[in-house]
Amino acid sequence: MKYEADQSFPAVAGAEPERCATCAVRNSSLCGALSSNEITDLNSISRRKTLKTGQIFVLEGDRNKDFANVTQGVAKLMRGSEDGREQIVGLLFPSDFIGGPMSDASDDAPYTIEAVTPLDLCIFPRDGFEKLLERYPALERKLLDRTLSELQLAREWMVLLGRKTAQERVATFILHVAEKMRNHGCGGHIGFDLPLGRADIADHIGLTIETVSRQITQLRKKGIIDMQGARHILSYDIERLRSFAGF
Amino acid sequence: MKYEADQSFPAVAGAEPERCATCAVRNSSLCGALSSNEITDLNSISRRKTLKTGQIFVLEGDRNKDFANVTQGVAKLMRGSEDGREQIVGLLFPSDFIGGPMSDASDDAPYTIEAVTPLDLCIFPRDGFEKLLERYPALERKLLDRTLSELQLAREWMVLLGRKTAQERVATFILHVAEKMRNHGCGGHIGFDLPLGRADIADHIGLTIETVSRQITQLRKKGIIDMQGARHILSYDIERLRSFAGF
């Protein structure tokens, strides 16, 4: 997944709503497909919202009325069973778009979306957004691109869940987060924070809390990574880490 | 995933190329988005091709020049490592579309696509198809719908691979195939053929050949399914099977 910042975009002062012009994901999100004039339409139907850590945006099975851009923070996309088993099927970072299958027979949300850090959203009502999709082909094209990227990522994760060892899973996860955090200026090559606790990591890579912990310890003992507290990771040699991540 | 046959489509005799008018997936594939006049453009750039079982359409890492519709037969989409581990990340049935991430930086195919039964394809050169996508918004819209469905399926499979037991995986797989085969008239509620051998099933649901075999034996002994030979399944009570498939 690539978040190419669209620097070539012409900044038309005044024509663009203030909160869009100053938005952290103005160009890297779906909005990057829209000109200053066009984004006025989108802005007119949008509203902002902030969720605290642990708050839920939609619950699996609920009727889903809204789409949204993530402006700040990280959310998890998950599916659970009654007996307590839970699988995190995706993470949402700044500039990611929330909007499940849209022409599915049912409008029910297939997943629960929950904030794992404080989360800022820019929310669009479903109807209005779909009208804009029809009006601006570039917007729909960008949505298609994004969906294809997510499909590819989901399939990569299928490889992880189906065929990788515990060690490879943890290494792959850390690399994945490093990539994401770097793209959003939340830490560089050297150090960054894990947005998830051990329980969520486990639910994302198909292991238990204990196994995740043991594997992180292994990586530390092998000198592949270093840690400050349980959440902050230091990696001096990304390539070496990559070699532990499997295919 | 729904394959609603678009019966309402007006059959304009004569205006539509013969091979499209008689195509088995004329309405259920992406082509369903196009009128008789429009489909003439698509037909003019298309060519047909048949692959034998085991033949490869694209190899992981190769430069991918073509898109295609599956007209007949089943293919597997897979990713493998040098050390022999392999994960099947998807199956392609009649009316499914082949066309990886399109605006990815690299044009390299992320997966190998191989025929698991004799396979008929309707192939479109990449350039021409992308031009038509721009010309006909309905085509792009349908492609987006399809991609969203595949994303949802991939995530469902993440749940299977991350959290389901061997028993649940096999039951889920059989249900999935039953659904697909039914949609394409290759067997009804009662009986249908598995398009994959045990090795491919194992690579799709993250188990080994032996475990797949044992679980199928279990389901037989429990009376959930019955079999004629190793490939033909009889299921008199789909609901009972579903209750074994987990969440």
Add this chain to the structure above:
DNA sequence: AAGGCGAATTGATCTGGGTCAAATCTTTGT
């Protein structure tokens, strides 16, 4: 109809990661 061969089943044993249980660390609230 017989025989040969790859695919599937079955059996015996092993092991990576799960489970249960007990320390330690980190946070957070006061």
Add this chain to the structure above:
DNA sequence: ACAAAGATTTGACCCAGATCAATTCGCCTT
């Protein structure tokens, strides 16, 4: 700064599914 609560780590043991090793089945071929 301190203590309580929660999160993480570590240890001991177990088990679902992997691995290794024979059979047996099903399907071509002649």
